[in-house]
Amino acid sequence: MPAGTSAHSLPSTTRDGLLAAAWRWATPGRALLDLPGRPSASGTRSDGLEGYARTFLAAAFRVAGADGADPHGWLGRYADGLAAGTRTPGRDDEESWPLIRDIHVQGQPMVESASVALGLQLTRPWLWDRLDPEVQDRAERWLRDALRHTPSPNNWYLFPFTVASFLESVGRGDKETARARERGLELLKGWYQGEGWYSDGDGRAYDHYNGWALHLYPMLQAHLTQDTDLLNTYGPRLRAHLDSLALLFAADGAPVHFGRSLTYRFATASAVALGAVTGHTPLAPGVSRHLASACLKYFLDRGAVDSRGLLTLGWHGPHAATVQPYSGPASPYWASKAFVALLADEDHPLWTARETPLPVQERDQVRALAGPGLLIHGTASDGIVRLHNHGSDHVRPEEGESAAAADPLYARFAYSTHTGPTSQSNAGDNHLALVLHGGTGRSVRRRIRPLGAGVDGTRGWAASRHLPVFPDGPPLVPGLRVESVTVVRGPYELRVHRVLGGPPNARAEQTGWATGPDGTPVSELHPLLGWDRRDTVRAPQGTAYTPWATLPRLSGEASGTRVYAAVATLTAEPPAVRAAAAVTEVTTAADELRVTWYDDTVTRVAFTPQVRVTWSGGPG
Numbered sequence: 001m002p003a004g005t006s007a008h009s010l011p012s013t014t015r016d017g018l019l020a021a022a023w024r025w026a027t028p029g030r031a032l033l034d035l036p037g038r039p040s041a042s043g044t045r046s047d048g049l050e051g052y053a054r055t056f057l058a059a060a061f062r063v064a065g066a067d068g069a070d071p072h073g074w075l076g077r078y079a080d081g082l083a084a085g086t087r088t089p090g091r092d093d094e095e096s097w098p099l100i101r102d103i104h105v106q107g108q109p110m111v112e113s114a115s116v117a118l119g120l121q122l123t124r125p126w127l128w129d130r131l132d133p134e135v136q137d138r139a140e141r142w143l144r145d146a147l148r149h150t151p152s153p154n155n156w157y158l159f160p161f162t163v164a165s166f167l168e169s170v171g172r173g174d175k176e177t178a179r180a181r182e183r184g185l186e187l188l189k190g191w192y193q194g195e196g197w198y199s200d201g202d203g204r205a206y207d208h209y210n211g212w213a214l215h216l217y218p219m220l221q222a223h224l225t226q227d228t229d230l231l232n233t234y235g236p237r238l239r240a241h242l243d244s245l246a247l248l249f250a251a252d253g254a255p256v257h258f259g260r261s262l263t264y265r266f267a268t269a270s271a272v273a274l275g276a277v278t279g280h281t282p283l284a285p286g287v288s289r290h291l292a293s294a295c296l297k298y299f300l301d302r303g304a305v306d307s308r309g310l311l312t313l314g315w316h317g318p319h320a321a322t323v324q325p326y327s328g329p330a331s332p333y334w335a336s337k338a339f340v341a342l343l344a345d346e347d348h349p350l351w352t353a354r355e356t357p358l359p360v361q362e363r364d365q366v367r368a369l370a371g372p373g374l375l376i377h378g379t380a381s382d383g384i385v386r387l388h389n390h391g392s393d394h395v396r397p398e399e400g401e402s403a404a405a406a407d408p409l410y411a412r413f414a415y416s417t418h419t420g421p422t423s424q425s426n427a428g429d430n431h432l433a434l435v436l437h438g439g440t441g442r443s444v445r446r447r448i449r450p451l452g453a454g455v456d457g458t459r460g461w462a463a464s465r466h467l468p469v470f471p472d473g474p475p476l477v478p479g480l481r482v483e484s485v486t487v488v489r490g491p492y493e494l495r496v497h498r499v500l501g502g503p504p505n506a507r508a509e510q511t512g513w514a515t516g517p518d519g520t521p522v523s524e525l526h527p528l529l530g531w532d533r534r535d536t537v538r539a540p541q542g543t544a545y546t547p548w549a550t551l552p553r554l555s556g557e558a559s560g561t562r563v564y565a566a567v568a569t570l571t572a573e574p575p576a577v578r579a580a581a582a583v584t585e586v587t588t589a590a591d592e593l594r595v596t597w598y599d600d601t602v603t604r605v606a607f608t609p610q611v612r613v614t615w616s617g618g619p620g
Contacts, residue, residue: 014296015058015339016072021309022055022333023077030077031085031095033330035310040328042108045098047328052081053112053119054333060119065342068126075127078119082131086138100145103152108326113146114159114217115336117166121224128170140172147180153396154201155213157184165221188218193371196241204448205410206372206392207259211271212337215241220340223278235280242275243282246291247365247376250417251358251383253294257544258387258415260394260407262322263313264334265304269295273341276350285349286356292341294358304332311335315544321408321423322544360385366460366488373450375462377488382572384521386416388486388493390464393448405471406444413445413486413495414513416570418521420543422514422551427537429514429551430568432482432497434468434558435507442509443468451483451611459489461613477503485605487613489597492582493568496593496605500561508558513570514539516546521572525552526579528586529593530564532556563588565595 025035033051040047059074070076085097100109120128120139128136146163161184164177191198191214197206198214215238222230248256255268269292275281276288283291303317311332312318323331344350359365365378365385373391378384394410395402406428408421414430415421422429434443446469453462463485469475479501487494499508512525527534531554539549554566565586567579585596593605601618605611 014300015062015336015342017309018305018311018333019055019059019062019074020072022051022330024308025051026077026081027084027094029084029095030081031097032081035329036308037313037329040108040331041325042106042328044328045092046106046108046112047330049085049097049109049112050328051330051333052078052085053115054330054336056119057115058333058336058339060122061336061339061342063126064122065345067345070126075123079127079131082116082139083135086135086142089142097142100142100149102150103156104150107149107152107156110146110149110151110156110159113143114162117143117163118220121166121169124170136170140167143167144176147176152201154205155209157187158213158217160184162217162221165225169225185218188214192237195369195371196237196239196244197369197372199372200394202397203395204373204392205259205394206374207394207410208255208261208264208268209259210241211245211269212264212267212334215271216274216337216340219274219278219280223274231278231280235278238271238275238278238280239282242271244367244369244376245271246283246287247359247367247378248385248387248417249291249295249358249360250378250385251361253291253296253298253358254417255295256385256387256415256417257315257420258389258409259392260324260409261327261331261334262315262409262544263327263332264337265299265311265315265332266296267335267337270337270340273338273344273350276348277340277343284356285353287358289350289353290355291358292338292350293355296338315420319544321541322420364458364490366455366458368453368455368460368462370450370453373448373453373462373464375453375460375486375488377460377493379491379571379573381491382521384416384418384570384572386414386488386493386570388414388462388488389448390453390462390484390486391448391450393446395447399447401447401467401469401476404446406446406469411445413484414493414568416513418545418572419513419515419523419570420545422539422543422549423541426539426541427511427551427553429511429539429543429549431509431511432484433509434477434480434482434499434502435509435555436470436473436477436503436505441470441473443470445469454613456615459487459615461485461487463611463613477501483607483611485611485613487595487603487605489601491569491571491573491577492579494583494595494603495566495568497564498561498607499558499564502558502560502562504559506558507555508562508564510554510564510566511537512552512568514543514549514551515570516542516549518546521570523552524567524569524579525554526567526582527554528565528567528583528595529588530556530562531566563593565593
């Protein structure tokens with residue numbers, strides 16, 4: 001660290017650089033930041049508002065954390081933009097903000113209203129309180145549309161919650177704001193699944209929205225207002241979430257590549273920073289500081305910012321497959337949420353504590369989350385973290401067993417900090433498919449039903465079942481279903497599937513991790529039971545980590561009821577770690593699979609009357 005530079009100043013410097021670059025694309029009245037790039041599905045005007053709102057959030061954390069100091073004059077720019085954007089909202093001119101409408105009409109501005117409201121709340125003494133009363137009234141009228149229209153049925157309900165919280169904080173609360181707050185908090189009650197994890201709506205979507213939305217908005221309001229009731233409810237939930245979230249980061253600060261909106265990048269660490277700021281965290285200050293700074297550095301070192309100083313749409317650099325249609329050029333600036341860390345002053349332990357090792361640097365990590373159906377698996381020898389997915393599918397409740405193509409960001413059995421899923425048009429990595437009609441009908445995994453999860457020391461398991469869906473043929477085959485179990489220990493993943501009701505001439509395919517041609521990390525998939533063929537599949541569109549990838553594949557007959565087993569590895573360790581050496585014997589009897597490992601430890605996977613995994617023998 002350069003002499004005279006504090007740890008606290010480093011994220012501030014990064015933030016100021018990103019803000020300065022973005023402001024070069026502002027309209028004359030400063031109401032919109034029209035960053036270059038392909039527009040989102042909501043159009044360029046909504047994208048311009050997004051540029052204003054999301055960068056405002058970053059500036060607000062910067063100024064509030066500095067107790068009003070604003071050496072770059074950011075707040076003056078945002079005050080001008082607020083006045084210009086709310087003068088005639090809805091007009092098709094150079095400055096007017098779009099109106100906030102229902103999700104199915106013109107919904108995206110509702111998302112941005114929360115960032116505007118939160119920015120105004122954070123900077124109230126230096127911005128809001130100094131505005132002309134007419135501008136305050138106009139801003140309130142624009143914001144109130146967020147309370148009067150229908151959000152998307154998920155974390156979006158926290159946007160009107162945040163708008164209402166701001167209006168109440170400046171003495172403009174009423175029955176309408178109370179209803180919006182109560183509605184948001186009531187939905188969170190039903191979405192909470194325990195162990196610090198929420199579903200993102202009424203379905204089964206568990207992803208990074210937990211940290212950067214579902215925990216951040218209510219807990220930040222609790223902290224800013226010192227609301228004891230909210231702190232007592234959401235503080236322990238945040239603490240519980242961080243206990244497992246911290247395990248989802250690799251030794252180099254990389255978060256697991258899993259779920260949508262990954263272009264927000266280092267916002268994945270926002271909950272870690274929020275926990276440190278509010279004191280509701282199980283992590284030592286040195287761990288929080290290390291994780292937050294390493295995550296930021298991970299992306300800055302890998303092309304997240306282009307030559308113009310702008311955050312790009314992608315993961316490392318630009319990557320189209322990472323991006324959803326609702327994302328536009330300014331969308332990556334939700335990464336601003338990581339700068340909640342700036343609310344900690346320079347003397348806070350978050351900045352003064354010596355950085356200490358991350359969990360995966362200290363020892364192998366295994367954590368089973370029964371509610372979400374997730375199994376976290378990290379290895380200290382190479383710093384890689386894997387997430388085995390037996391519960392998160394992002395399928396809406398009303399969709400049923402849709403024959404739509406599966407979302408690669410949710411449907412795969414495993415994700416990691418060092419690999420990304422292959423694209424929808426390439427062979428799917430970490431996937432179990434049933435193949436019909438001579439290869440023309442290949443199943444996808446849509447709705448996932450968890451069957452259990454558990455941990456025994458440094459060994460863990462998770463299980464689920466699904467009905468194979470065929471987008472290119474009859475949607476479902478009557479009686480066909482798959483039960484799947486993942487067992488982890490050390491660098492090894494035992495992948496077990498039981499296929500029931502396979503039609504005549506069907507085959508099953510199991511793929512492994514998708515990796516690039518440079519040979520690091522190394523992906524292996526070794527057959528144990530049920531597979532009669534192995535090969536390698538190409539993924540020419542690559543992943544977020546490599547422009548071209550290959551993945552190992554196994555296949556075998558699948559008519560009737562059959563059990564399959566294989567060992568997968570994803571490792572940066574020396575070649576001595578080989579999938580073929582993990583297991584010495586596999587036997588089956590009475591709906592039970594018995595696996596003997598290299599050290600004589602035995603794993604039993606039982607399928608009836610319910611899926612369960614037990615261990616015996618060996619050193620443990």
